[in-house]
Amino acid sequence: MELAKLTSKGQITVPAGIRKKLHLRTGDKVLFAEEDGKIVFRNASLTALSEIQEEMRGEAVKEGIRSDDDVGELVRHARKKRVAR
Numbered sequence: 001m002e003l004a005k006l007t008s009k010g011q012i013t014v015p016a017g018i019r020k021k022l023h024l025r026t027g028d029k030v031l032f033a034e035e036d037g038k039i040v041f042r043n044a045s046l047t048a049l050s051e052i053q054e055e056m057r058g059e060a061v062k063e064g065i066r067s068d069d070d071v072g073e074l075v076r077h078a079r080k081k082r083v084a085r
Helices: 016-021 044-056 068-084
Strands: 030-035 038-043
Touching: 038 044
Parallel strands: none
Antiparallel strands: 030 038
16 A cells, blocks of 8 residues: 655645556646545546547457458558558
8 A cells, every 4th residue: 555645736646666566757647536425546548548449449350350460451551552642
């Protein structure tokens, strides 16, 4: 368990061990959320990435992308279209 002190401006210093576990660096944004009656503190970027990954789950298969070769073909096609403009 870590302890932090709240300043008169409502600021806290996140303990180094917590920053390391959350992969937080200077300038990163953090997210406070209520879950099951508790307030949780997260790295906002990692949370957003996880949510996007979950929302996209299964979309590649729906579009017929089944391998790295399929992805490479899509990239080549997109590059050709861009150059043709």
